[in-house]
Amino acid sequence: MKYRSVFDIIGPVMIGPSSSHTAGAARIGLVARQLFQKAPTWVSFHLYGSFAKTYRGHGTDVALVGGILGFDTFDNRITESIEIAKNSGLTVSFHEEEAHMDHPNTVKIHLGDDSHEMELVGISIGGGKVEIKELNGFELRLSGNHPAILVVHDDRFGAIASVSTILAKNEINIGHMEVSRKEVGKEALMVIEIDQNIGGNIMKQVEALDHVTKVTKIHE
Secondary structure, eight states: OOOSSTHHHHOOOOSSSOIIIIIHHHHHHHHHHHHHOSOOSEEEEEEEEHHHHHTTTTTHHHHHHHHHTTOOTTOGGGGGHHHHHHHHTOEEEEEEOOSOOSSSEEEEEEEEOSSOEEEEEEEEEETTEEEEEEETTEEEEEOSSSOEEEEEEEOOTTHHHHHHHHHHHTTOOEEEEEEEESSTTSEEEEEEEESSOOOHHHHHHHHTSTTEEEEEEEOO
């Protein structure tokens, strides 16, 4: 296995006892917050495997809530995140699930407000690294460790090429890309991990494409 830096070996700068159960959980929560694009008013965490068995003792609960509040893995406020959430009006619930999942450190996050909801499934794979496996029913593989854009679009000829062309014209290099769809010819989701964060101008160019319905970005 190749590592990009020493931090891939020793783990991230973090608050808490475990890179998998604390830092990874915080990062999953933070990706969920970035994808939701604003502060939710309620969130429910459905915990599977070892997450369900040890989430209180390993700080997974405060880490997940901290991520939803927008706190990074090293933010000292994570330890008080549940109290901060309560004071801010965010309703939080935890659910220990018995279903068997492919990975032991799995969480399903369901969050929302009065206008819309979002559901995300993430796993913590060790060393603070995570993968987002599902978003609103779309299967995907998103690391959360690199800048990325998620494009909801019509499943039709030329959709992928048009987005790729905009990124190429703006000298944005694609590190990983995949497309998921629920049904042929209906709604699809394009997930593109890139080498650097992109500005609002490029986002607007992608949003202006007639087959695109929504563009969201996440960043390291």
